[in-house]
Amino acid sequence: MNRRSLLELAAGAAIGLPHSAKSENVSPARPFRFLYATDIHVQPERGGFDGWKQCVTKMNVVSSVPEAEADFLITGGDLILDGLEASIERSRLEWSLFDEGLKEFRLPCYHTIGNHDVVGWSPKSVVASDHHDYGKRAFADRYGEGKTYRSFDYGGWHFVLLDSIGRNVSTGEYEGRIDDEQLSWLEGDLARTGKETPIILVSHIPFYSVWHQVLKGPGFHLDGKALVANVFEFRKILEAHNVKLVLSGHGHVLEKIEIGRIHYIQGGAVCGMWWKGPVYGNPEGFGIVECRPDGSFSWQYESFDWKIRA
Numbered sequence: 001m002n003r004r005s006l007l008e009l010a011a012g013a014a015i016g017l018p019h020s021a022k023s024e025n026v027s028p029a030r031p032f033r034f035l036y037a038t039d040i041h042v043q044p045e046r047g048g049f050d051g052w053k054q055c056v057t058k059m060n061v062v063s064s065v066p067e068a069e070a071d072f073l074i075t076g077g078d079l080i081l082d083g084l085e086a087s088i089e090r091s092r093l094e095w096s097l098f099d100e101g102l103k104e105f106r107l108p109c110y111h112t113i114g115n116h117d118v119v120g121w122s123p124k125s126v127v128a129s130d131h132h133d134y135g136k137r138a139f140a141d142r143y144g145e146g147k148t149y150r151s152f153d154y155g156g157w158h159f160v161l162l163d164s165i166g167r168n169v170s171t172g173e174y175e176g177r178i179d180d181e182q183l184s185w186l187e188g189d190l191a192r193t194g195k196e197t198p199i200i201l202v203s204h205i206p207f208y209s210v211w212h213q214v215l216k217g218p219g220f221h222l223d224g225k226a227l228v229a230n231v232f233e234f235r236k237i238l239e240a241h242n243v244k245l246v247l248s249g250h251g252h253v254l255e256k257i258e259i260g261r262i263h264y265i266q267g268g269a270v271c272g273m274w275w276k277g278p279v280y281g282n283p284e285g286f287g288i289v290e291c292r293p294d295g296s297f298s299w300q301y302e303s304f305d306w307k308i309r310a
């Protein structure tokens, strides 16, 4: 792809936005599947755009396997390389590449916000805070039907896409946090869902994680950017409902934690180590989740056989 076509993409020329999310319901009497792709970090460098297209091609293949078709895609955030420090032109270019790569995907898509989908929340940013795209507005408009968090029902299950990107008021940078307004909404949303319906939450920043301690030692201290800081304060809301699974991303690792009856899965990364190769032996890939009528589920991670570029 040459510079001219990249700029045309940046200008939004001839780009169709991905399928809008639709909230259709299937009979809870049968299992259904969905795909989960997180930390895509689309970029023109390192073949990151071709990598995204290769991932979409593989997602189309695995989602159309007879008897194992998938019904929709959830993305887990960090759709683009980075909006935090990038100029408006650069972040729009990356979003256009994300959309362009997804154009051939044939299923409905539901997008979760990641920290790198937020524009200008960095001391290095040159984006003015009154710019239309500043903060979370561009994501909300492009991918969230005007919102950064929302929920939907499918096949007898309830799905919640959270906005886990809080803001540290003293540094102006992001931190992992579900804010009070969203927690009030979540409480009402889960109350309406009831105590029986199986629930899947998606939070770009994980609620729990152990890989840092595995690799860096048990005393390694995580900063406020690695995990959602206030889970301890609101976990009773989750435990009062039939939450089965919390999907996350952010660390680019494949990690599965089971605490009580809730499973926490950090779903690897489409970009692996920022398009530089696998992460601790796990290839670039995405997840396939099967949800069953009895409230059980299964998880499978699928590589799309990406080869890094020199």
Ligand SMILES: [Zn+2]
Residues within 6 Å of the ligand: 078, 114, 115, 116, 204, 249, 250, 251
């Ligand atoms: Zn992230």
